[in-house]
Amino acid sequence: xxxxxxxxxxxxxxxxxxxxxxxxxxxxxxxxxxxxxxxxxxxxxxxxxxxxxxxxxxxxxxxxxxxxxxxxxxxxxxxxxx
Numbered sequence: 001x002x003x004x005x006x007x008x009x010x011x012x013x014x015x016x017x018x019x020x021x022x023x024x025x026x027x028x029x030x031x032x033x034x035x036x037x038x039x040x041x042x043x044x045x046x047x048x049x050x051x052x053x054x055x056x057x058x059x060x061x062x063x064x065x066x067x068x069x070x071x072x073x074x075x076x077x078x079x080x081x082x
Contacts, residue, residue: 003034008071015070024062027053039074041067044081051081 003009016025028043030050035042045051053059055078064076 002032003036005036008036009034012067012070015066019066021062021066024059024066027059028063036071036073039072041071041073041076042079043076044079048081051078054078 013025013028016022016028027045027050030046031043032046033042033044043054045054054063060076060078067073067076
């Protein structure tokens with residue numbers, strides 16, 4: 001997985017593990033790239049199916065809330081799979 005801040009990324013995964021959010025954690029581990037830019041976390045899923053899962057309203061809302069709390073980002077954006 002590629003990313004520009006592994007320590008910050010791992011902090012989110014650790015928080016999900018602690019809170020037993022194992023389904024969401026499993027899907028985040030399949031993300032191929034992440035990138036922090038200003039107060040936004042950008043994610044690219046491994047497949048179109050994974051992208052679809054992360055874009056589901058309830059899943060996306062939960063992910064954004066965790067990211068805002070743990071990593072102090074304002075937004076999460078899912079980049080379309082090419």
